[in-house]
Amino acid sequence: MKKITVYTTSTCPYCDMMKNFLKENELxxxxxxxxxxxxxxxxxxxxxxxxxxxxxxxxxxxxxxxDPEKVMQLVE
Incomplete structure (x- = not known):
């Protein structure tokens, strides 16, 4: 299992996109x-x-x- 840490701020829309992407892919x-x-x-x-x-x-x-493509490269 890959260890994934997302560094965010409270006001960053791309942070939400990244978190949603990871959740959708069950990561x-x-x-x-x-x-x-x-x-x-x-x-x-x-x-x-x-x-x-x-x-x-x-x-x-x-x-x-x-960068969803890069994330998927690294988790495969």
Whole structure:
């Protein structure tokens, strides 16, 4: 099973799209809201050099933004 973490903010429509996409494909994930968790926000920038959301980590690989094709490549 792949380990999936989605980094989001409360006001990001693409974050909702990513979460809905994962749910529709029955891919369990953990959500980290970087607006509510500044430590996680810092960790995200350290890991990816990016502040944008959503960012999705799948087994150590990063998907920036809402990119369903890349997600499916990484989970197959």
């Amino acid at each position: 369990p994930f953990k959500e980290v809201n970087v607006q509510q968790d500044p430590v996680a926000a810092n960790r995200l920038v350290q890991a990816t050099g990016q502040m944008g959301v959503p960012q999705t980590e799948i087994n150590g690989q990063w998907v920036l933004g809402f």
